Amino acid sequence: MPDATGLELIANDLRDQDDDGVLATVFFREKAMLIVNAPFVPTALEHLRAMGYSFMASVHGVDYFPEEPRLGVHYELLDMHAVDRITVKTRVHTEDPHVPSASIAWPTANHQEREIYDMFGVIFDDHPDLRRILMPDDYEGYPQRRDFPVGGEPVLFTHNETKSPGWWH
Amino acid sequence: MVALTDLLGETPARRDAILDVSSIDQSGLSEELLTLNFGPHHPATHGVLRLITTLEGEVVRDLKPIIGYVHTGIEKTAEDKAYWKAIPVIERMDYLAYFFNAYAFCGAVETLAGIEVPPRAQYLRVLFMELNRIMSHLVWLGTSALDLGAISMFWYCFRDREQILDLFEMATGQRMHTRYFQVGGVFEDIPSGFDAKVREFCATMPTRVDQFAAMLDNNEIVIQRLQNVAAVDEQTLLGLGVTGPLLRATGNTWDLRKAAPYCSYDHFEFKVPVGTVGDNYDRYRCRLEEMRESVKIVRQALDGLPEGPYITDDRKYALPPRHELATSMEALIHHFKLVTEGFRVPPGECYFPVESPRGELGCFVRSDGTSKPARVHMRDPSFVNLQATLPMCKDLYIADFIATLAMLDPILGGIDR
Numbered sequence: 022m023p024d025a026t027g028l029e030l031i032a033n034d035l036r037d038q039d040d041d042g043v044l045a046t047v048f049f050r051e052k053a054m055l056i057v058n059a060p061f062v063p064t065a066l067e068h069l070r071a072m073g074y075s076f077m078a079s080v081h082g083v084d085y086f087p088e089e090p091r092l093g094v095h096y097e098l099l100d101m102h103a104v105d106r107i108t109v110k111t112r113v114h115t116e117d118p119h120v121p122s123a124s125i126a127w128p129t130a131n132h133q134e135r136e137i138y139d140m141f142g143v144i145f146d147d148h149p150d151l152r153r154i155l156m157p158d159d160y161e162g163y164p165q166r167r168d169f170p171v172g173g174e175p176v177l178f179t180h181n182e183t184k185s186p187g188w189w190h
Numbered sequence: 191m192v193a194l195t196d197l198l199g200e201t202p203a204r205r206d207a208i209l210d211v212s213s214i215d216q217s218g219l220s221e222e223l224l225t226l227n228f229g230p231h232h233p234a235t236h237g238v239l240r241l242i243t244t245l246e247g248e249v250v251r252d253l254k255p256i257i258g259y260v261h262t263g264i265e266k267t268a269e270d271k272a273y274w275k276a277i278p279v280i281e282r283m284d285y286l287a288y289f290f291n292a293y294a295f296c297g298a299v300e301t302l303a304g305i306e307v308p309p310r311a312q313y314l315r316v317l318f319m320e321l322n323r324i325m326s327h328l329v330w331l332g333t334s335a336l337d338l339g340a341i342s343m344f345w346y347c348f349r350d351r352e353q354i355l356d357l358f359e360m361a362t363g364q365r366m367h368t369r370y371f372q373v374g375g376v377f378e379d380i381p382s383g384f385d386a387k388v389r390e391f392c393a394t395m396p397t398r399v400d401q402f403a404a405m406l407d408n409n410e411i412v413i414q415r416l417q418n419v420a421a422v423d424e425q426t427l428l429g430l431g432v433t434g435p436l437l438r439a440t441g442n443t444w445d446l447r448k449a450a451p452y453c454s455y456d457h458f459e460f461k462v463p464v465g466t467v468g469d470n471y472d473r474y475r476c477r478l479e480e481m482r483e484s485v486k487i488v489r490q491a492l493d494g495l496p497e498g499p500y501i502t503d504d505r506k507y508a509l510p511p512r513h514e515l516a517t518s519m520e521a522l523i524h525h526f527k528l529v530t531e532g533f534r535v536p537p538g539e540c541y542f543p544v545e546s547p548r549g550e551l552g553c554f555v556r557s558d559g560t561s562k563p564a565r566v567h568m569r570d571p572s573f574v575n576l577q578a579t580l581p582m583c584k585d586l587y588i589a590d591f592i593a594t595l596a597m598l599d600p601i602l603g604g605i606d607r
Contacts, residue, residue: 049538050301077431078543079569081554095554097541097569104449108541129431132577140265155258155606164266167564171270 028053035065045144054108059120074098074107077127082137086167087137090114092143111190140165230259234337234592237602250591253580263604268566272532273299281367283568284604287323287330290546292371294553298542299373302557303535305507309496311375312454317491320484325354326547327477334596338412350398353391360384373507375501386491395485403478417591420582421469430573435476436547440468446545458487473597507533532561548572570604
């Protein structure tokens with residue numbers, strides 16, 4: 022892992038490219054994390070790729086409800102030679118949930134960004150095929166958001182049927 | 191036909207496939223692409239995977255996976271459960287790698303809470319994870335051979351899998367979804383006699399692997415479907431995020447157990463099998479060798495099993511022993527708090543990757559300081575590896591495509607979660 026100092030050096034390199042790009046750095050439990058502005062994500066990822074973090078291990082979506090901005094997207098990068106991991110995180114508001122897609126430069130992000138779109142409603146701009154992936158195409162709402170109720174889906178069983186539909190006779 | 195000639199000459203199998211299609215064209219039949227729906231209810235998809243394939247004659251030209259048929263919202267469910275109650279649902283994601291699911295989650299929570307896991311628990315975890323790896327590979331081998339028409343392989347593999355499930359039952363009380371790993375250690379110590387049973391299994395398993403290899407390697411049908419079929423280069427796979435035996439088949443030695451040892455894997459001596467060209471045959475051989483290596487690790491875990499507690503003695507996270515409840519007020523309070531509310535985890539975010547039978551299984555946990563996780567996300571290797579189906583299966587015969595899908599080893603429970 023880059024240590025706390027190494028993380029600051031990376032952040033400073035990135036700040037040279039764009040003053041407002043890097044919002045903060047977090048070093049927690051031996052793990053480095055860069056918090057960046059949503060439009061700056063592709064630049065940050067490319068910079069880290071040039072540094073050796075060339076494998077995108079995972080992309081997660083998170084809902085920080087009730088904090089604002091609510092929606093978070095994490096990119097887990099891995100340097101397979103130095104065995105080093107770093108996270109790039111960005112947060113967006115639910116009213117304007119736009120993040121530039123990383124899936125052209127990082128093909129592995131394709132399905133994972135679709136999953137985040139499906140579950141949280143983050144819109145990845147320029148994604149080649151931004152459709153729902155796990156939920157049905159005509160599903161309404163974003164089920165992994167924290168204000169989406171568990172059990173919000175009515176399931177028809179014989180015991181909660183108000184009148185007999187008659188199909189089992 | 192211009193597009194076809196561009197593809198000529200990559201591998202002998204592809205060349206044949208392309209030439210066959212051309213000969214159909216010459217015989218006066220009309221030539222058009224056929225869209226064929228494959229699955230979700232099809233025995234060769236290893237679950238409820240649906241693939242929309244575009245065929246030119248018998249050759250797959252395009253393929254779109256459609257998933258979500260067994261999406262059960264486990265990640266959502268886990269947010270509504272206390273940390274220790276979330277383990278059983280999380281185990282059910284990748285239903286052939288339940289110890290790995292549980293370990294990835296427990297590991298993430300332990301990292302967040304800063305819990306030290308006792309050495310005996312770490313060795314027991316390694317023991318069960320490696321048995322689980324063999325069990326998962328046996329299911330893969332049996333069902334893959336079944337797809338290729340080798341029915342007896344299925345019975346042999348499931349016979350040996352039974353032995354492992356019996357071991358799980360003996361130690362944990364359950365054959366599948368054992369809920370054996372706890373935050374801070376394991377649920378209970380192994381019973382007496384377990385050691386001997388595992389050694390018995392370890393004595394037979396390497397011979398069994400030899401027998402499987404002998405049966406399949408001398409089978410012309412299997413070899414034709416595996417050798418030089420669906421080879422994809424290392425860089426493409428890395429770009430697609432593919433890990434595990436699929437990546438190692440191309441010659442890349444990336445294995446988290448070796449590269450970034452967790453759970454005292456650095457105490458064990460084992461080799462990481464790699465392939466050379468990354469075709470189906472290499473994928474098959476890699477997994478076969480992994481079973482042998484796992485047996486070695488299981489033996490070493492038994493030999494070197496340290497004495498001591500099997501779960502952390504931090505009473506804020508682990509239940510107190512039963513006998514303390516009658517004598518200690520603190521133990522009673524801790525027991526009550528843990529069972530009713532569960533333990534609280536300091537706020538933070540953590541990504542904890544482990545090497546599952548299918549590649550990097552990572553668990554992301556966000557804690558907001560309460561007794562329930564604010565977000566659990568599994569980076570499931572099957573879900574990510576599925577993106578490699580198109581580069582692997584493009585321009586293959588349908589029959590080769592079935593074999594390739596089997597060698598991909600997708601577990602739909604893990605893909606859909």
